[in-house]
């Protein structure tokens with residue numbers, strides 16, 4: 001007994017009268033009110049085990065799915081709605097005489113609205129220590145099938161996936177005499193397909209992650225977090241999307257205390273600055289401009305680290321993004337307050353520090369609430385025309401043990417400290433990267449030049465100190481010629497760290513030996529293009 005749309009009450013062209021709804025939800029927020037609203041409109045409610053129980057408990061009249069299908073829910077819920085009686089009721093083309101005849105013959109009852117949200121796969125898979133069996137049990141099968149069926153047949157049925165949509169759906173039903181319009185059903189169908197696509201993406205990604213190779217199909221989904229005021233430039237639009245299924249993103253654990261909305265460029269610089277200070281356990285500060293540090297330093301306190309980072313290149317630090325890995329106290333805030341800062345991020349602020357900092361309207365003050373160092377197993381992705389470049393992250397730490405002193409003179413212990421400090425900073429500088437450091441603070445940075453010797457020249461020119469006597473130099477890749485080290489040595493550099501591996505290594509080492517300079521090969525390169 002196929003129940004075609006009622007001939008009694010007229011419907012607007014393209015509108016569908018909702019007479020029977022199937023409700024089957026994991027997230028039960030708002031479902032009772034939604035079902036009550038439907039029932040008040042005379043809609044018959046069919047529902048699955050847990051959902052039916054919740055509705056019955058609220059005093060609603062519910063028809064159990066096994067009564068509808070004539071087949072019991074079995075196998076711990078693995079099979080509850082997967083039945084041709086339901087799918088014929090969802091998929092019939094109700095303007096097709098043959099479909100209607102077949103429905104009549106099989107005594108199919110039409111379902112006009114499906115309200116489903118799925119087992120919480122993403123949340124379950126993201127839980128620490130969760131068993132594989134539990135993750136797999138959270139792969140919903142019946143739910144997506146119903147959603148896809150109803151969404152495909154949106155010419156005759158409506159599909160609702162988000163509790164946030166319940167009120168609007170009820171309102172339209174009330175206003176339009178129990179019907180939903182075609183535009184509404186179409187937009188609900190689009191939402192349903194996006195929802196199941198996201199769901200399947202999370203599942204595919206979970207399987208792919210178990211295998212360390214790059215998968216043949218690189219599947220990811222990204223969810224909009226916020227529209228940004230503009231992109232890299234004011235004539236470009238911009239938005240920030242977070243990757244579905246990752247434990248954290250650059251903004252997920254960030255609380256904004258003060259200032260304007262964070263911008264596209266701010267997010268890029270913030271990510272870089274935070275990554276740099278997270279290299280260190282001791283108080284550290286990084287000042288980033290245009291995605292390159294213009295100062296980085298360690299210190300006995302946040303204040304000292306900041307002052308020493310700032311001293312590296314005060315001119316470039318103007319309008320910078322500053323990251324600290326220590327709480328900001330009033331004294332540090334007073335020093336910071338002397339400068340124009342675009343963004344400040346730190347793990348916390350004393351109340352009286354915030355009082356000082358918030359006197360300036362424009363500074364964006366962010367609190368980094370991510371306490372653990374996140375281990376990003378995710379590969380790094382960059383977009384190129386029509387595609388993506390995917391690579392392992394340049395993670396891990398190069399330790400002194402794996403390095404080789406290649407000169408006659410070995411670095412002193414102080415030089416070793418500066419060499420390792422400069423080396424770690426150089427990884428955060430765009431290639432060709434040269435970092436000069438003394439006393440665990442950068443004193444000159446040459447970034448993003450197309451020739452390495454130009455980066456050396458720039459770093460030496462940038463140095464604010466009268467001479468670079470005793471400074472250490474880090475180069476993110478080998479020196480192709482001796483000219484770069486020679487330039488630095490003439491300026492006073494006494495220790496150099498670089499990967500080595502050039503065909504002219506011998507010339508480069510000879511230049512260092514001739515000047516009594518210590519040189520270390522790391523055997524690992526850290527280009528950052």
Ligand SMILES: NC(=O)c1ncn([C@@H]2O[C@H](COP(=O)(O)O)[C@@H](O)[C@H]2O)c1NC=O
Nearest residue numbers: 026048049050051078080081082141142143
């Ligand atoms: N197997 C099935 O036939 C099936 N039909 C619906 N579900 C899901 O079961 C959940 C609701 O279950 P309950 O009403 O029992 O709490 C929904 O998330 C729905 O997507 C199913 N579960 C898994 O596939």
